[in-house]
Every structure is written in C-alpha cells, then in structure tokens.
Amino acid sequence: MTRIVTDDDLDGLVDTDALIAAVRAVHLDEALGRAVQPVPTLTETGPDTVLLPMIATSHRLGLTAVKILTDARANGPGDGPAQQSTIVLLDARTGARRAVLTGGRITRERTAAATAVATDALARPDARVLGMIGAGPLAVEHVTALRRVRDLHTVQVWSRTADRVAEFRTALRKREAADGVAPIEVRAAADPRAAVEACDVLCTVTPSRTPVVEGVWFRPGLHVNAVGAPPRPDHREIDSAGMARATVVVDSREIQLAKSGEVRLAIADGSTTPGHYATELGDVLAGRRPGRTGPEEITLFNSVGVALQDLAYAALALDLGP
Incomplete structure (x- = not known):
C-alpha cells in the first residue's frame, strides 16, 4: 500500500x-x-x-x-x-x-542539511558569526542546521523589510524553544554588505534574479552558501566576481552547469570557466579533492538542490x- x-x-x-x-x-x-x-x-x-x-x-x-x-x-x-x-x-x-x-x-529541511554538510566540510572551525541574506522559513531552517556543525553565537540577518526580520526572530525563537536550545543572538543588518562583512559563514536564501551579494565584500576566510536562487539559468544571488574569488564546491557538477544561474552567467561573461566548478561536495567528503586548504581561503558552496x-x-x- x-x-x-x-x-x-x-x-x-x-x-x-x-x-x-x-x-x-x-x-x-x-x-x-x-x-x-x-x-x-x-x-x-x-x-x-x-x-x-x-x-x-x-x-x-x-x-x-x-x-x-x-x-x-x-x-x-x-x-x-x-x-x-x-x-x-x-x-x-x-x-x-x-x-x-x-x-x-x-525541500526546506534537506536544503539546510546539505548546507550544514558543506559548512562542516568547508568553513573554518572557529566560525562563530552567521550572516543571513533573506529571512523566510528557509533562513530559520539554516540557523537550526548550522548550529549543529559550528558553535555559532550570532546571526546577522538582512531582509528588505524590518517586519520580515521580526517574523524571522519570532519563528526562530519558537524553533529554539521546541528544540530545547539556547537562543542565538539575532542582529538586523542595515544592508547586505553589512551582513556579509560581519560574518564568518554566509547563507543567501533569496529567490533573487539579480545579485544581492558582491564578491568585493568577501573577507579572507569567509565561507559562503549560495542556496536560494530558483532553478532558472538567469537567476543568481552572487555576482560573477564572487564566484571567481572563491574556491567553489557544488552539489552536482553537471546539474550546476545546466541550470545554475550563478555558474552559467559567470562562465558566460568570462569571469570563470567550467573547470572552476569541477569539485563536488561528495568528492570533498570522500577525500578525493580538497575543500578548504587554508584559513584565509574563501570557499563557496553553490547549491541547486538535488533529488x-x-x-x-x-x-x-x-x-x-x-
């Protein structure tokens, strides 16, 4: 049955x-x-x-x-x-x-779990501040999952409206109470740049068509999880400079080349080549390819979500x- x-x-x-x-x-x-x-x-x-x-x-x-x-x-x-x-x-x-x-x-929970796996494999062990671009239900799931792999004490969150950030804070407190964990400090960032520059691990969880994060904002040692763009080759949250600056790990190379706007647009404008996206998360987990190789390296997990x-x-x- x-x-x-x-x-x-x-x-x-x-x-x-x-x-x-x-x-x-x-x-x-x-x-x-x-x-x-x-x-x-x-x-x-x-x-x-x-x-x-x-x-x-x-x-x-x-x-x-x-x-x-x-x-x-x-x-x-x-x-x-x-x-x-x-x-x-x-x-x-x-x-x-x-x-x-x-x-x-x-979709929400497995996406956050994949981000946690990537963060555990790629972020610096001493990462303590999480940056969140976007404040919907997916953001709450990401805070919940990432706290399982890093000892985070603060989340810097940016959304287009203050009401959205307030809703995020309320939903997160409810989830923390249900899970029996101490509340994490939530700070509202004035703009996306402020959130990026204040964090050790960044998650972008918006359905944006145009970049909301610029690579020039990346600090040495940052780990980025690009998560929110829908499966359309003309949508992206991270600009080409960001993709080019980072060591990129993907969930599936062939699927990324076919339907990730971050990947396809950065290749189209000459900022990167297909070889920039050769490392899959599974390869890093299996020890076949390196992930982070030093504390100052900028790493980025580009997630399209896979079956x-x-x-x-x-x-x-x-x-x-x-």
Missing part, C-alpha cells in the same frame, strides 16, 4: 542531526558510485512557469526518488507558493511505489534505511 505523507505528517518527525548525517551519506554515495542522478530537463509549462522533474537512485538504500518541482514566479495569493513539489518514492529494483510525499517541508537529498529525507522519515 502506498503511503501518502503530507507536510503536517512530517512536522517534527525527522531529527536534524540524523538528517545531516543522511544527506552527507548520499553525497558520499554518489562520489563512490553507489548512487546516480541524471541532469533534469527544464520544461516551460506556462507563460512564467517551469517544471523540473528530478530523479535519483540510491543503490545502497534500494530506492528511487522522483521529485516533480514547479516554479511559477507569477503566482498570486490564491495560486499557492511560487515553488511547489511532490516526491514519489519507488523501490529501485521492482519499481513498486512506496510513498508519495508533499515536498515543501522536505538525492530528497531521497535521503524520505528514507529517513519512512524508516526505509538499510
């Missing part, structure tokens, strides 16, 4: 530490040939809507995930969020359908591990 799982069913179900470990494991699996995920094809389904079917198979877990993601940036109040997704989980050998899951909560992360979450939530 197929299990139907909603966001409400998943509320509080998956432990953050366990999810970080599961996401780390599937990235390592891909590097070691125990998992595969082809490059998805972007299809226009409306005047301003695209559909992205994302597929991944874990041979270790014996599961295949098919995520159907839509990005409808013109959605109004009655249309639902701009991004919506559904995940179908299959038995990799027989093709039998194991579960159908709504993807909103899964293996959704698969890892679903397997954990449904207790389908080995």
Whole structure:
C-alpha cells in the first residue's frame, strides 16, 4: 500500500542531526558510485512557469526518488507558493511505489542539511558569526542546521523589510524553544554588505534574479552558501566576481552547469570557466579533492538542490534505511 505523507505528517518527525548525517551519506554515495542522478530537463509549462522533474537512485538504500518541482514566479495569493513539489518514492529494483510525499517541508529541511554538510566540510572551525541574506522559513531552517556543525553565537540577518526580520526572530525563537536550545543572538543588518562583512559563514536564501551579494565584500576566510536562487539559468544571488574569488564546491557538477544561474552567467561573461566548478561536495567528503586548504581561503558552496537529498529525507522519515 502506498503511503501518502503530507507536510503536517512530517512536522517534527525527522531529527536534524540524523538528517545531516543522511544527506552527507548520499553525497558520499554518489562520489563512490553507489548512487546516480541524471541532469533534469527544464520544461516551460506556462507563460512564467517551469517544471523540473528530478530523479535519483540510491543503490545502497534500494530506492528511487522522483521529485516533480514547479516554479511559477507569477503566482498570486490564491495560486499557492511560487515553488511547489511532490516526491514519489519507488523501490529501485521492482519499481513498486512506496510513498508519495508533499515536498515543501522536505525541500526546506534537506536544503539546510546539505548546507550544514558543506559548512562542516568547508568553513573554518572557529566560525562563530552567521550572516543571513533573506529571512523566510528557509533562513530559520539554516540557523537550526548550522548550529549543529559550528558553535555559532550570532546571526546577522538582512531582509528588505524590518517586519520580515521580526517574523524571522519570532519563528526562530519558537524553533529554539521546541528544540530545547539556547537562543542565538539575532542582529538586523542595515544592508547586505553589512551582513556579509560581519560574518564568518554566509547563507543567501533569496529567490533573487539579480545579485544581492558582491564578491568585493568577501573577507579572507569567509565561507559562503549560495542556496536560494530558483532553478532558472538567469537567476543568481552572487555576482560573477564572487564566484571567481572563491574556491567553489557544488552539489552536482553537471546539474550546476545546466541550470545554475550563478555558474552559467559567470562562465558566460568570462569571469570563470567550467573547470572552476569541477569539485563536488561528495568528492570533498570522500577525500578525493580538497575543500578548504587554508584559513584565509574563501570557499563557496553553490547549491541547486538535488533529488538525492530528497531521497535521503524520505528514507529517513519512512524508516526505509538499510
């Protein structure tokens, strides 16, 4: 019998530490040939809507995930969020359908878990201040996950409105109380530059089409997680100078070259070459390629989000591990 799982069913179900470990494991699996995920094809389904079917198979877990993601940036109040997704989980050998899951909560939590894995691998061990560009639900998930891998004491957050920052603070305090952790200090940054220049680890979690962060602001030793841009090759949060200044690690090289605006636009204007994006997170975890090589190096994890992360979450939530 197929299990139907909603966001409400998943509320509080998956432990953050366990999810970080599961996401780390599937990235390592891909590097070691125990998992595969082809490059998805972007299809226009409306005047301003695209559909992205994302597929991944874990041979270790014996599961295949098919995520159907839509990005409808013109959605109004009655249309639902701009991004919506559904995940179908299959038995990799027989093709039998194991579960159908709504993807909103899964996407937020597995994205933050992947950022935590990358931050643990790439950020300086003494990182204490987190910078956050964007203050929505994804920002709350990132603070929660990153506190599991670094002893952070302050988050410098910037959003376009003071109300948004206030909502972020309230949501974060509620999450901290539920998790039983001490409140982290939250400071509102006057502008994106102030947030960048004050932090050791930076997360960008906006759906921006044009860069909100400039590479000239990067301090030596900074680690950046570029997370928020939707799967459109003309959207990016980090400018070309930022991509060129940093040692870049990606979640999937081929998928990045196909659909990451940060990558494609920096290559198009000559700031970088495809070789700049040769290192995948799994390669760093497996010790096949270096990540950070010195305390002054600027590192950047460019995240487009991949179906293996959704698969890892679903397997954990449904207790389908080995």
